[in-house]
Amino acid sequence: MRAPLPPGSTIGIFGGGQLGRMLAMSALQLGYRCIGYAPAGDNVAAEACAGFFEHHWNDREAVSAFAARCDVVTWEFENVPVAAVEAIPADRLPTSARALEVAQDRLSEKRFVEDLGGRAAPHLRIDSEEDFARALESIGTPGILKTAREGYDGKGQWRVRDRHEAQGIRFPGRRCIYERLVGFESEFSVILVRAADGEIRFWDSTANTHEGGMLVQSVLPAGEWVEAQVDEARALAGKVADALSYVGVLTLEFFATGDGPVFNEMAPRVHNSGHWTIEGAATSQFENHIRAICGLPLGETATRFATIDMRNIVGEQALGAHRILAEEGEPHLHLYGKREAREGRKMGHVTRVGARLG
Structure with a gap:
């Protein structure tokens, strides 16, 4: 185990949204300083950081410069590209990129959890219109079609109440997952x-x-x-x-x-x-x-x-x-x-x- 980071150490945060902002505010309270990294945009976390790198995720030179200024690196959302995290020296990562690899793919995360004894809704991988049609036959409706990667807060999702509604939904051209809607309390x-x-x-x-x-x-x-x-x-x-x-x-x-x-x-x-x-x-x-x-x-x-x-x-x-x-x-x-x-x-x-x- 690593020794506790002393006050004045620098925490790097991948991502510039509100979660990064609130993480940085808590870090300041504990005597740490933060720097952020995210593509250009409305990076509200920057207001709570001592510095901010606005570069593309695949800019290895910028990621390397960011890492060199950090004592530890974390992230504020799960769609940070794995390659960017893997470019950080391992001794500055308390958690490996494996957690992101699992969470970034809805199929992978369901299989991962099921292998540990958890239960997910019935689901199938969808790579084509034909797969979608077979899933409707196998799993039935109501269900929900989701992109396997990315998408949050309802984005990249299409609810299917019945077969008639399914006719109006087109396969988006990238890998998806179709799940049976769960009746829940x-x-x-x-x-x-x-x-x-x-x-x-x-x-x-x-x-x-x-x-x-x-x-x-x-x-x-x-x-x-x-x-x-x-x-x-x-x-x-x-x-x-x-x-x-x-x-x-x-x-x-x-x-x-x-x-x-x-x-x-x-x-x-x-x-x-x-x-x-x-x-x-x-x-x-x-x-x-x-x-x-x-x-x-x-x-x-x-x-x-x-x-x-x-x-x-x-x-x-x-x-x-x-x-x-x-x-x-x-x-x-x-x-x-x-x-x-x-x-x-x-x-x-x-x-x-x-x-x-x-």
Whole structure:
């Protein structure tokens, strides 16, 4: 195991979005400085970083210069090209690129989890219109066609309610996966943090609500369906983290069904459904990720309030978001500093908490 990084060390973050911004803010609190790397764009993480490299992922010279300034390197989203991560010296990577390889391909991640004893929805690989037709016969409807790689927040996904609707969906020309839609009582996520010595801590699992494939709300208490199945889901998430020798925050999403938890997808990073931990937990997911990758002791993950309600602020909702501050109670508003309030774009979130526990 590496010695803990001393204050003043530099953390490199691949990616320039809001997750990188919140990671950098937690790193500053612990005495570290951050630099970021991402292609040119609205890189809101740059505002919390001491420096930022705006270069293409395949610019090996720029990646090398970035790595030379870092004591440790992490990432804020799972679609960072594996080649960029593999260009970082191994002694600066607390987690190998293997976690990204698994998570970047929906087929690979389902097989990986199934090999560890988890259950996913019935699914098939789709490489052509003929494959899609055979999958409709074999798996049936309702279902969902997804690109095997990339795509998030509902992008690269086509719901198929019945055979008639399927006739209007064309194979997009790249490898996909077709899944049977799962009948579920609730959606939930298991968020854990794992240290280099194998210690794992879990946050409470929220019940999550999605619209159009995008998370809109996470609440605690999560309800009896989630509470009855979270132990089984945690056991699987722990196996995934151990199998990957993962260090940092890892998220697995599940459906709570009448037959137990069904795995949906994983994210080897801090997660939208864990934003409530900033105010709602003893240690936030962002701080614990920094602690883990820097070799510091993990923080307690206990929930601090009897009720918690986190909601995303999307698109033009951000334009009037400061009105939330006039609400009674304890609304905690986070705006990400994005310049353009496009439809479907996450602009911030608000967490409302109830009575303090203990």
